[in-house]
Structures are given as structure tokens and as C-alpha cells.
Amino acid sequence: MEPITQHTGLVYPLNRAHVDTDQIIPKQFLKRISRKGFGQYLFYNWRFDEKDRPREDFSLNQPKYQDASILVGGENFGCGSSREHAPWALEDFGFRIIIASSFADIFFNNCTKNGILPVVLKEEETQQLIKNAEKDDYYLTVDLEAKEVYDNAGFQTTFDIAEYPREMLINGWDEIAVTLTHDDKITAFEKDHVVY
Amino acid sequence: MTKPKTIIEKIWDKNVVHEIPNRPSLLYIDLHLIHEVTSPQAFEGLRMKGRKVRQPKRTFATMDHNVPTVHTNVIKDEISKLQMDTLRKNCEEFDVPLAGMGHKHQGIVHVIGPELGLTQPGKTIVCGDSHTSTHGAFGALAFGIGTSEVEHVLSTQTIWQAKPKTLNVKIDGELGTGVTAKDIVLALISKYGVDFGTGYVIEYTGEAIRKLSMEGRMTICNMSIEAGARAGLVSPDQTTIDFLEGRLHVPSGEEFEQAKQDWLSLATDPDATYDHTVTLNASEVEPQVTWGTNPSQCIPVNGYIPNPNSKDDPNAQQEIKHSLEYMGLEPDIPINSVPIEHVFIGSCTNSRLEDLKQAASVIKGRKVSDKVNAIVVPGSQTVKAKAEELGLDKEFLEAGFEWREPGCSMCLAMNGDAVPPGERCASTSNRNFEGRQGADARTHLVSPEMATAAAIAGHFVDIRTFV
């Protein structure tokens, strides 16, 4: 997984609450057996009509957002199905940072295991960022070392993230390799552990 | 005397392998359930790194999401077939037990776990599926994980977890006739919202929960995720023990007596405290119908579709408006006047034998409306076989329902069973999200009894007066 310490990028605003993982990547695309190539199906039912033509009225289809790497969404982002295809699709499309006022637990976890940083800000702040990005080409910087988000026009705020996912993201660690350094403890535990 | 503990703390303490200050703990996983959709990339990851499955015997696989429910011997969808073949190969290569297509135990992962006695009190259970919370009904700590975590559990039999906060959802009072576990959980989410459980593990307590069957408890725990909680559980009691005794993977004889003692001792201690408590009075719950695009957008069957103007907050107005538009509904009309075209009885929420029995009991010789397509999809081969022994298949078929092969089917419409665009379905499943049952499909969540009644009437009806 690619480490992430500080990232500056174009913001894509998605002003909707409760965006669920089926909207992020509809189920008809879950049948592949590799982790790659899901970006083309991101938000598919919003981006394309029944004849697979791009829907002009969906904002992510506008040329100005094509290089966006930061998504700012509404509350309870990523609710619903546990499918990790959702962060795979976001990452493959080019998003490295998702900002929202709250995230569903499993989605949050899945992001951090795939080099995507989920950032929790206050609802007023996300609304402000969404407005800014709807108006102009809007860039933000997210600093995971300092736990800060800022632009070059005076917006500046801090965020909280637990130490563990922060460390994993900053170092781009393979979690299994880390766990396997505790292999002896797992083996010792298994000796006395009762499972019927 | 030791400090009183909740069942959540007891399971946690029993299964922590290693703790590091200010970090998640390494938690041992007792049962890892697997299905075809969220596992291929995990096995691929193992292969790429030359890793093995640490405990194949604590792993169990089935096929459910993609499986066809008609003509199951020829799988027309090439990509679904590839996913199922991949699971079969992976299970062979890594020695994981599999109840795949054609196996007499195949079925929805959350139906077969309890049915086979794999699900037991005190176990930590994970699966690459958000409705893993279902297994909590037995007093297990069970939650959904992503594919990277599936790979992690396969290879280490552990997962890094922060100790959860505890939420007591206390449901007292007596359920009225015709009101079910499904109505309790819908009413609960409608009262407290789709994220009141976020960050918590829920324990459902109170006399109404105690009186429920294991099936009813599973229905409630199943939808914990719709309240934002990754896990929801019920302390084990005699009902739990009676359900488990004699099941395939449950020990017998003396070992069962020992297990029984251990299991009952896991129940929350009388004076244990929770981080937070919410309550619901079961006697006030009425049969529920969702009208919108998340499970909290729900009203009693005799209620009226909400009007956006009834809210002051512009965001709340917008949310209602958006949902009404998607659902093709006008505000202020009675929900029981809305005609439906489809009925789906199935899913890990409501496809067990008890659900099918209750659904069938509503028929009473009547027929499905000629404007409605209604299907019944049993949760597993075992449920199907037992239902057929009881003649339920005939009752459904005679009434005009279709009787299908087990699988997830129209709950998420991945296998080709879908609600066509713009059409309306009364469904016993758990999610009414946009597109869940097919592109532009409109879903109303209800109990199995309410679904049958709607199939017959062609619109929603109050089951309490539908005699």
C-alpha cells in the first residue's frame, strides 16, 4: 500500500448524506476476482444512464473534476454493504482522501487498508468545503503528520484519527506482516483457548 | 467480588491475544465464514505472498450472493460462474470446508451458520459481509469485515480491533398480535436513526427480547448494521441452548453439558453497566413499512407518507424530497393505498423456517393478486427441505407464489433476480437503498406476514385486520 503523509489535490464535492457502498460501486461490478480496474465503475448508476451513456447532470462527469483526488461528502459516508470494492473503486479512480462529517465503521477501516485516508471534519466545515469546490477549482492540503486540513485562502482546521490507522497509512505497512511478528503469541493463545 | 461485566466484555476478555496501550488489540477469531463475492481477492493475496490459511477448520465457506434461484444446474452468467468456480478452487487449495452449489447445506451464510451449529455463544465470528451481526443472536460477538481483513483473518486467525463501546437497547413490553421482530427493529431504527449504533456493540435486552424465538432474535441482530452498529447481540438463555442442542457442529453428551454451563455463564451480569442505553416499548410497536431509501424512513402501516414541509431543517426537507422522488411517492397519502408489483420473501433477515411458516399462515386459501409477482426464496437447502416436508411449498405455489432455490436473490439482485426499473416491491430483506433490488427499483421493507398480505391485496394492508 502506498504511504500517505501529506497530500494536496483538487476537491470533488458530493453533497449527499448516507452515500452507501452500492452507490459507490453497484453490485453488478462485484463479480471480478482481482482488486484492480474498479475505477471505471465508480458511482456507476449516477454517472451513466441505462444505455451506459454518461449523464451530463452528474457532477463527477464534468471535465473540471477529472483530476480530483479529494472527495468531500455528506454524513454517514460509506454505509451499507461491507464491500471493499468501494475503496478499490475510489482509489482506482484517483481519490486518496475522503472527507465527511461521519463514516460507516467498516468503510472507514476498508479505506485505511487501501491507502485512502478518511478525514472526519465538522458538518459546518464539510459544507463549507463543498460550497468552495462547487464554485471554483478548489485545492486542499491534508497533512496526516500534523492532522491538519488547509487551503491557500485561509481555511485551516485539524482532525482526529486513531494512532493505529495513522501509523499504517503513513508507513504504508502490510498489516499481515505486522501481525505475524506476534505469531508466537497467537500460537501460545491457541494452546489454551477453548472453542466448542 | 469481581466487577460485573456485560457479555461483550466477557467475550472480549476471553479472546484478546495481545494488547498494546493506545492501540487496537489483537483479537482471536473463533469462526470465519466466507462467501464467493468478498473472498477471491483475499485468497489471491495469500497466494501472492506464499501465505497459508492458519486454521482451515475454523473457516467455513458457502455460495449465496450470486447463485441462481432457478435452473441451478446451468449457470448462465459466466462471471458469476467464474466467481463460484474460484471459491471452489480456493477452498480445495487451502483445505477450507465448503457447502457450495449442489451441497445439501448450501445457503445464505448467515442462515447456515446457526443452522449447522457453527454459530455458538461466546464465539468471535467474522465474515466479509455486513450482516454478520445476525450471529449475535446466540451471544456471539459477530461482525462484518472487508476483504483485506478477510485475508488477514485467513492468514493469522486474528484481527486488530479497538475495544468496542457498549450500547444497551432495552426492549420491554409485550408485542401485539401480528407484530414481529422485524417491526421491532424497523421501529427502533425509525426512532433513533440509521447511525445511533455507530462505534458501539449493541446488546438487546428486556422482556420482549427474552420472549422472542432465536429466529426473531436473529432478525433483530441482523439489522444492527442498519443502525450503524457493526455487531448486536443477545445474552444466551434457555431458548439459545434449546435451539443449539443436537445441531451438527454442537458437541453432544458430557461436552454439551460443559458447553452449556460455559455459555450460560457468559450472559451479562445483573449489575453490569453500559456506555449508553436506549429503550423501546414493544407494546407500542405497530406493523411497519418503509417509505423511503434508508431503513429509518419508516412508518406504521396505517400512517401517511411524510411531507418535506413538515420539517424546518432544509437538509431534512431535501432528504425527504429526494427519497420521495426516487420512490415515486406523493406526500400525505396513506401508505396502505400504494399499489405494489412485486413481493420478495427471503434474505438473511427473514428466510428461516419460522419466517416462511408465518408468511404462509396468512394465505388461508387466498391468491396472490394478478398484478403482483411474488417469490419465496428459502434461506438454505435445509430450510427448503424442511418447508417442503411441512407442505409450505404447496401452499405458496397454490396461492400463486414462486418457490425458488436458496440464495440471497432479490435482496441485492446480484444473481439476476431483480425488480425492474420504477417498479415497487414489498420485501422482507434489510436494505431499501437506491438500486438495492435493481436499478431504479423501489423497495419497501416489511415483515414476512405483511409481505404475504401485500401480495394478496396488491397493496400494503394492516396484518392485524387482514383476517
Ligand code: SF4
Ligand atoms: S441475504 Fe442480502 S443482506 Fe443477507 S447476506 Fe445475502 S445479500 Fe447480504
